[in-house]
Amino acid sequence: xxxxxxxxxxxxxxxxxxxxxxxxxxxxxxxxxxxxxxxxxxxxxxxxxxxxxxxxxxxxxxxxxxxxxxxxxxxxxxxxxxxxxxxxxxxxxxxxxxxxxxxxxxxxxx
Amino acid sequence: xxxxxxxxxxxxxxxxxxxxxxxxxxxxxxxxxxxxxxxxxxxxxxxxxxxxxxxxxxxxxxxxxxxxxxxxxxxxxxxxxxxxxxxxxxxxxxxxxxxxxxxxxxxxxxxx
Numbered sequence: 001x002x003x004x005x006x007x008x009x010x011x012x013x014x015x016x017x018x019x020x021x022x023x024x025x026x027x028x029x030x031x032x033x034x035x036x037x038x039x040x041x042x043x044x045x046x047x048x049x050x051x052x053x054x055x056x057x058x059x060x061x062x063x064x065x066x067x068x069x070x071x072x073x074x075x076x077x078x079x080x081x082x083x084x085x086x087x088x089x090x091x092x093x094x095x096x097x098x099x100x101x102x103x104x105x106x107x108x109x110x
Numbered sequence: 111x112x113x114x115x116x117x118x119x120x121x122x123x124x125x126x127x128x129x130x131x132x133x134x135x136x137x138x139x140x141x142x143x144x145x146x147x148x149x150x151x152x153x154x155x156x157x158x159x160x161x162x163x164x165x166x167x168x169x170x171x172x173x174x175x176x177x178x179x180x181x182x183x184x185x186x187x188x189x190x191x192x193x194x195x196x197x198x199x200x201x202x203x204x205x206x207x208x209x210x211x212x213x214x215x216x217x218x219x220x221x222x
Binding site for chain 2: 036
């Protein structure tokens, strides 16, 4: 059974204070790891897909990296508008699609 | 613009009533999914469909039903058998294979 654990559950940073969110996973055969951003009362918004260890993707202040056991979402010099819940999910190849972690609730204080 | 439309945004259910949540996509995606999201929990899969006229139960299908008569549409019915239906319901779709899922903006269901 595929499993995804995200840490920390919640993180409060000052504006400009860089940090990283962790996504540890257990899957028999990784077909893809996905990062999403979710704002309150909205559906998750797709950010990145990573397919193999060593792969990196960047978008503005966000950078996602992947190893064989975990992924990190690095946030550089965050702004208050980066406040959201960040979800990680894995595709282990099953017909039922993705397994999601519980998310990291990120708050960026001005 | 292509996307996934869920309606209504808010829904209230009376005791013993069945309610249906709508999900429509114009992305030409093959697969569609229904998730339930509760505070402090991850997304839990209710039902999914890989092709028209075929669907499968997810992890928490009891008390729910679906249909997939058209590629674009995947409605979810919350039946009176679902004793704890209060939650945020999310519909998703994806093209195929290991592509990312894309989500609608959800329906919040509450009990009157």
